[in-house]
Amino acid sequence: MNIGHIRRIGLILWTLSAACSAALALDRADYDPYAVGNRWDYRFVLSVLCSMGEGEASRSGAFASAGKQVCEIVSEKERRSDGIVYLLRETDTTTQDDLGEVPRVTTSESQDLISSKGHLTVAMRDVETGESKWHEYDPPLRELPGDLSPGKEWSIGTSWRDTFTFKDDGKCVGTENVAVAAGEFDDCLKIVAVHGKVNGTFELDAGDKLPIKGGKGVLTYWLAKGVGVVKSEDVEQLIMEKTKDGKTETVTVTLKETMELLPGYKVK
Numbered sequence: 001m002n003i004g005h006i007r008r009i010g011l012i013l014w015t016l017s018a019a020c021s022a023a024l025a026l027d028r029a030d031y032d033p034y035a036v037g038n039r040w041d042y043r044f045v046l047s048v049l050c051s052m053g054e055g056e057a058s059r060s061g062a063f064a065s066a067g068k069q070v071c072e073i074v075s076e077k078e079r080r081s082d083g084i085v086y087l088l089r090e091t092d093t094t095t096q097d098d099l100g101e102v103p104r105v106t107t108s109e110s111q112d113l114i115s116s117k118g119h120l121t122v123a124m125r126d127v128e129t130g131e132s133k134w135h136e137y138d139p140p141l142r143e144l145p146g147d148l149s150p151g152k153e154w155s156i157g158t159s160w161r162d163t164f165t166f167k168d169d170g171k172c173v174g175t176e177n178v179a180v181a182a183g184e185f186d187d188c189l190k191i192v193a194v195h196g197k198v199n200g201t202f203e204l205d206a207g208d209k210l211p212i213k214g215g216k217g218v219l220t221y222w223l224a225k226g227v228g229v230v231k232s233e234d235v236e237q238l239i240m241e242k243t244k245d246g247k248t249e250t251v252t253v254t255l256k257e258t259m260e261l262l263p264g265y266k267v268k
Helices: none
Strands: 039-052 059-080 083-097 104-115 118-126 135-145 153-161 164-180 183-203 209-224 228-244 247-261
Antiparallel strands (some): 039 059, 059 083, 104 118, 153 164, 164 183, 209 228
């Protein structure tokens, strides 16, 4: 799971202690292994709730989906003086969907610069057609710094997703043991990526493009040494307004997604 793709980010009040010194800094590369041919398979469950209006006039709709994601480092795109740019591909296959649209396959790609300074996303794209264009980040997103330790904070940058953007920050809040389908992993680094400001528009299935008035969310993921991301939990909320026949209603979309590593992953 590319860190740059699992960032559906958010807002959190950190209450954990940052009582570890710089002497406890950990090498990011130990927890974020990159090599051509590395592959991770995940299981995901996604739920979405959309509500409109308030009080007795309010109404809502919800759906859930589930499936698998295959994440693979396909090739080296470029060797630079400060590191290597890798091409990473994620393919999501939805196998269960309340809307009845199964199976459904979507693919996205990113160009990730791996260097002593950290893990940076240089560009990304959704591969819908052969003419899909790369969205380049300038400056690149700093997914992870070069070294990590409990209490470490950094600015990720401004992320792009479809028709909206959000400014992200990251923090390593500590270590935890994690049990998933792939096994039990001790002393995983717990990373929180957050945002509190969203800009852009949100397009409904009906074709309406609603301006985003507010948004918040939090993405939490766990990195196992020598493996990478073994689990993630994402909660996002977007608040918009829809005007029709002179009346304005508040539209709120809440997304929750969990992912866990499956057996059979390959890491060099």
